[in-house]
Amino acid sequence: MAGLRISITPQFSVTTPLVHFSFRLADVSTATVSRVPGRTVVTLPENTWGGVLTRQQKAWLHSVAAEELRNFARGYLPGRLRELAASVGVEVGGITIKNMSSRWGSCSVRRNVNLSLWLMLAPPHLIDYVILHELAHLGEMNHGPRFWALLDKYTSCRARQLDREMKHFGKRLYSEYF
Numbered sequence: 001m002a003g004l005r006i007s008i009t010p011q012f013s014v015t016t017p018l019v020h021f022s023f024r025l026a027d028v029s030t031a032t033v034s035r036v037p038g039r040t041v042v043t044l045p046e047n048t049w050g051g052v053l054t055r056q057q058k059a060w061l062h063s064v065a066a067e068e069l070r071n072f073a074r075g076y077l078p079g080r081l082r083e084l085a086a087s088v089g090v091e092v093g094g095i096t097i098k099n100m101s102s103r104w105g106s107c108s109v110r111r112n113v114n115l116s117l118w119l120m121l122a123p124p125h126l127i128d129y130v131i132l133h134e135l136a137h138l139g140e141m142n143h144g145p146r147f148w149a150l151l152d153k154y155t156s157c158r159a160r161q162l163d164r165e166m167k168h169f170g171k172r173l174y175s176e177y178f
Helices: 055-088 117-121 124-139 145-154 159-177
Strands: 013-015 020-026 032-036 039-045 095-098 105-107 113-116
Touching: 020 055, 039 055, 055 095, 055 113, 055 117, 055 124, 105 124, 113 117, 113 124, 117 124, 124 145, 124 159, 145 159
Parallel strands: 020 039, 095 113
Antiparallel strands: 013 020, 032 039, 105 113
16 A cells, blocks of 8 residues: 555545445536535536646545545444454554555554544455454564464454455555546
8 A cells, every 4th residue: 555645536436335425527516525423525616627636626525535434444443443442352552543545554662553434345354354354463573474373363364365455445546536
């Protein structure tokens, strides 16, 4: 996921089992946001978003999409992390959702776990893999053999397979939005 910088346009739309988010162009005078549980639609004035986008427009679209994904992430990731931590018997400190552009997650020696809001674009089983990956780091703070053995224990011996799948997902995400 190195250097993740998703190119958000007025046509951006994402639907996963956990997230339904889209921009929609319409004959309106100002942008509006419509939220129902599990779904967000941002309606944009079509006469403002034609042609080449300015740097400011791109930045605004990106920030709106990031904040909506952050909202979805706050509603899902902390609870899921706590569930998985309990299932593998790991104690976690704080949980933070960040707009990380170069990794899906990270953790600290203080047992704090950081997760990228962009993780919400992944399928649920890959979100679980990233969470379990970070939980394994709380037991082994490197990517050595003991780390992979612990992660295998957490993933029913599927650690390397899930790692490859997550890397493939990141490349596919990159090719879709860049």
